[in-house]
Amino acid sequence: MSQIFTFVAIYLVVWWTVLFAVLPFGSPTYAEAGIEVTDGGDPGAPVNPQLGKKAFTTTWVSAIIYAIGWLVWHFHLIHLPSLPSGG
Numbered sequence: 876m877s878q879i880f881t882f883v884a885i886y887l888v889v890w891w892t893v894l895f896a897v898l899p900f901g902s903p904t905y906a907e908a909g910i911e912v913t914d915g916g917d918p919g920a921p922v923n924p925q926l927g928k929k930a931f932t933t934t935w936v937s938a939i940i941y942a943i944g945w946l947v948w949h950f951h952l953i954h955l956p957s958l959p960s961g962g
């Protein structure tokens with residue numbers, strides 16, 4: 876049972892990492908679009924962030940990355956004890 880929680884936790888870390896990588900793509904800012912910002916808005920904010928589309932993209936990209944990582948772990952393609960230690 877704890878192994879399932881570990882897999883879910885790793886997937887969530889991958890998901891959040893991918894989300895922050897995906898967020899800037901395809902979102903022109905107010906400054907790039909030439910729209911004047913009023914009421915204290917940030918000119919670097921996206922005009923239309925399309926968060927639903929980015930969440931969907933993040934989910935399938937994370938699933939692919941996670942599957943590759945799981946395959947590497949499951950088939951012992953990288954032997955962790957053979958990696959150099961930090962000390």
